[in-house]
Amino acid sequence: MIPIEHYLIVSALLFCIGLVTVIIKKNAIVVLMGIELILNAANINLVAFSQFDASRIQGQVFSLFVIVIAAAEAAVAMAIVLKVYHFFKTADVSEVSDLRK
Amino acid sequence: MEKSIEVHSLGTQLSEIVESAFFVFPEICLLAFLLLILIFDLIFRQKLLWLFTITALLGLFLTTGLLLQQWSLTAESSEGLSLFSRMIQLDRLAIYFKILICVSAVFTVLISVNYKSRAGSFHLRSVKRIGEYYTVLFGLLLGAMLLSMSTHLLIIYLAIELISISSYILTNFNFDERSTEASIKYILYGGVSSGVMLYGMSLLYGLTGTLDMTHPSFQENIAAAPMILVLFAGLFTLGGFLFKISSAPFHLWAPDVYEGAPTPVVALFSVVPKAAGFVVLMRYTAHFFSQVSFDFPWQTLLAVIAIITLLLGNFAALWQKNVKRMMAYSSIAHSGFILIGVLSTSSFGMLSVLFYVSVYALMNLAAFLIIIMISRETGSEEISQYRGLGEQYPLIGVLMLIAMISLTGLPPTAGFTAKLFIFSSLWEAYQSSDNLMLLLLLVFGLFNTVVSLFYYLKIPYFMFFKKSETTFVADRFSHQRTGRRHDKFYLFDKILAIVLIFPLLILFFKSNWLIDFIHTIPFEF
Numbered sequence: 001m002i003p004i005e006h007y008l009i010v011s012a013l014l015f016c017i018g019l020v021t022v023i024i025k026k027n028a029i030v031v032l033m034g035i036e037l038i039l040n041a042a043n044i045n046l047v048a049f050s051q052f053d054a055s056r057i058q059g060q061v062f063s064l065f066v067i068v069i070a071a072a073e074a075a076v077a078m079a080i081v082l083k084v085y086h087f088f089k090t091a092d093v094s095e096v097s098d099l100r101k
Numbered sequence: 102m103e104k105s106i107e108v109h110s111l112g113t114q115l116s117e118i119v120e121s122a123f124f125v126f127p128e129i130c131l132l133a134f135l136l137l138i139l140i141f142d143l144i145f146r147q148k149l150l151w152l153f154t155i156t157a158l159l160g161l162f163l164t165t166g167l168l169l170q171q172w173s174l175t176a177e178s179s180e181g182l183s184l185f186s187r188m189i190q191l192d193r194l195a196i197y198f199k200i201l202i203c204v205s206a207v208f209t210v211l212i213s214v215n216y217k218s219r220a221g222s223f224h225l226r227s228v229k230r231i232g233e234y235y236t237v238l239f240g241l242l243l244g245a246m247l248l249s250m251s252t253h254l255l256i257i258y259l260a261i262e263l264i265s266i267s268s269y270i271l272t273n274f275n276f277d278e279r280s281t282e283a284s285i286k287y288i289l290y291g292g293v294s295s296g297v298m299l300y301g302m303s304l305l306y307g308l309t310g311t312l313d314m315t316h317p318s319f320q321e322n323i324a325a326a327p328m329i330l331v332l333f334a335g336l337f338t339l340g341g342f343l344f345k346i347s348s349a350p351f352h353l354w355a356p357d358v359y360e361g362a363p364t365p366v367v368a369l370f371s372v373v374p375k376a377a378g379f380v381v382l383m384r385y386t387a388h389f390f391s392q393v394s395f396d397f398p399w400q401t402l403l404a405v406i407a408i409i410t411l412l413l414g415n416f417a418a419l420w421q422k423n424v425k426r427m428m429a430y431s432s433i434a435h436s437g438f439i440l441i442g443v444l445s446t447s448s449f450g451m452l453s454v455l456f457y458v459s460v461y462a463l464m465n466l467a468a469f470l471i472i473i474m475i476s477r478e479t480g481s482e483e484i485s486q487y488r489g490l491g492e493q494y495p496l497i498g499v500l501m502l503i504a505m506i507s508l509t510g511l512p513p514t515a516g517f518t519a520k521l522f523i524f525s526s527l528w529e530a531y532q533s534s535d536n537l538m539l540l541l542l543l544v545f546g547l548f549n550t551v552v553s554l555f556y557y558l559k560i561p562y563f564m565f566f567k568k569s570e571t572t573f574v575a576d577r578f579s580h581q582r583t584g585r586r587h588d589k590f591y592l593f594d595k596i597l598a599i600v601l602i603f604p605l606l607i608l609f610f611k612s613n614w615l616i617d618f619i620h621t622i623p624f625e626f
Binding site for chain 2: 011015018019022028031032034035038039041042043045046048049052053054058059061062065066069072073076077080081083084086087088093096097098099
């Protein structure tokens with residue numbers, strides 16, 4: 001059996017990569033990819049910890065919910081990115097700054 | 102052997118689910134009306150627009166009625182019911198907030214009736230998307246009601262996401278450049294903060310082996326776990342809640358979203374998700390922070406967050422020229438004040454939080470209603486456009502003045518009473534803990550109340566003491582057409598504004614009416 005540490009290291013790495021992507025990338029779609037990485041890092045954690053759970057299943061069920069919600073959120077996000085592209089002709093978040101003027 | 106046990110437990114679980122379903126009738130009612138509006142939208146697309154508003158109001162009134170019935174059924178002393186195998190916790194605290202959420206939603210629907218966006222793309226009397234608007238709105242309410250009942254990490258996550266995704270869609274309902282920009286910023290900030298919260302939750306699950314915050318093993322394992330891990334898990338999870346209440350350092354989305362989104366939606370955002378966020382924060386504080394055994398200074402931590410939130414909100418608000426953007430910073434500052442009540446962790450602190458949130462809902466809805474009325478008149482949300490409006494329309498001017506005085510926290514309005522309760526609960530907490538940070542927080546809180554005076558009273562100052570340089574275009578046209586100047590505000594809106602403002606004065610003189618109501622809520626920190 002693979003010890004729990006391996007899962008945790010992978011998920012921590014994924015989380016950090018996702019967070020860095022979110023912070024340094026300007027393109028809205030790439031930022032959304034970073035968010036997916038963060039969510040999947042949490043999923044790995046949940047499934048890995050699930051083996052120590054007394055009722056065994058809570059973490060796995062949680063990760064299923066997360067996958068569904070991530071899909072819903074991505075759908076809404078993509079629709080909004082399309083609208084942004086329609087109005088601003090770019091998906092670069094730093095160039096989308098009409099407000100605050 | 103094992104299988105038969107599982108089947109048995111499945112049977113009991115099913116019967117528990119069926120039994121629990123009787124206690125979530127308000128939510129079921131709300132969901133039924135959500136579906137009803139969706140079906141209406143398919144049948145009556147583009148016609149019978151009033152039908153949608155009537156249906157939405159009917160649904161909200163029915164839900165409120167069911168909640169009031171639930172309130173009278175739950176005994177004062179009871180700890181509350183754990184439903185759906187400890188997934189949600191139905192107690193008076195939850196019911197109180199659910200009633201508050203439904204009442205705010207009723208006012209939001211009434212406010213949006215006469216709202217017209219700048220380009221005219223969002224106007225409920227003509228828009229084809231009215232069915233979608235109410236569907237998504239009800240989705241947000243359902244999420245907020247679930248969130249105020251949840252003590253289980255899975256339900257907290259689901260409810261927060263339900264609120265968030267509905268909010269992203271509602272933000273975009275002006276369908277113009279500004280609201281699109283607001284919603285892309287909102288969804289990117291929101292996605293990251295909920296992702297970070299989820300990672301924190303997964304760590305909490307790993308540390309405790311359960312997702313249920315009220316479970317005894319959750320609290321035992323939290324107390325036994327190493328400090329650094331609990332700190333990471335706790336702070337990550339806290340981040341998601343701070344995002345919902347738009348508190349520093351997760352407040353960055355608020356100004357842009359408030360400026361870009363349709364104003365009735367902003368009024369809703371400033372009340373409903375925030376109220377739900379504060380309930381879950383209170384439960385989190387009670388079940389998580391208070392259980393941490395080692396010497397973790399979580400009260401100091403929350404105090405620092407509150408101080409930063411207050412300073413950022415109030416000082417940024419001073420420089421704003423757009424009213425909605427100013428209200429965004431003001432709502433950030435108010436989050437700081439309510440956080441003070443949460444970190445006091447006493448029954449008096451809870452009382453002050455409930456009182457403050459209720460009063461805050463009233464005065465914010467009133468302020469946004471008047472902003473909508475004036476922006477329809479002047480076609481702008483700039484503060485400089487408020488010149489001379491008070492002389493032209495004395496009633497609107499006086500109502501705005503009362504709303505702003507209440508937001509500042511001066512007598513004779515309920516805003517003063519609310520701030521008084523918050524600060525006395527903080528003083529009580531300081532006396533019992535002798536934490537110097539709390540004294541500092543008290544000083545900063547009082548100082549910030551003075552600062553807020555400047556930007557809140559700027560609006561009445563412009564309305565009454567600055568002369569208007571130009572008469573408004575819309576006004577001149579009506580002058581030519583009818584031969585006399587007439588008031589362009591809808592009577593309906595004026596009555597609504599009075600209905601919202603009046604309780605602010607009543608609750609100052611008769612604050613014990615609401616207090617007695619709140620006193621019947623048992624909640625243990």
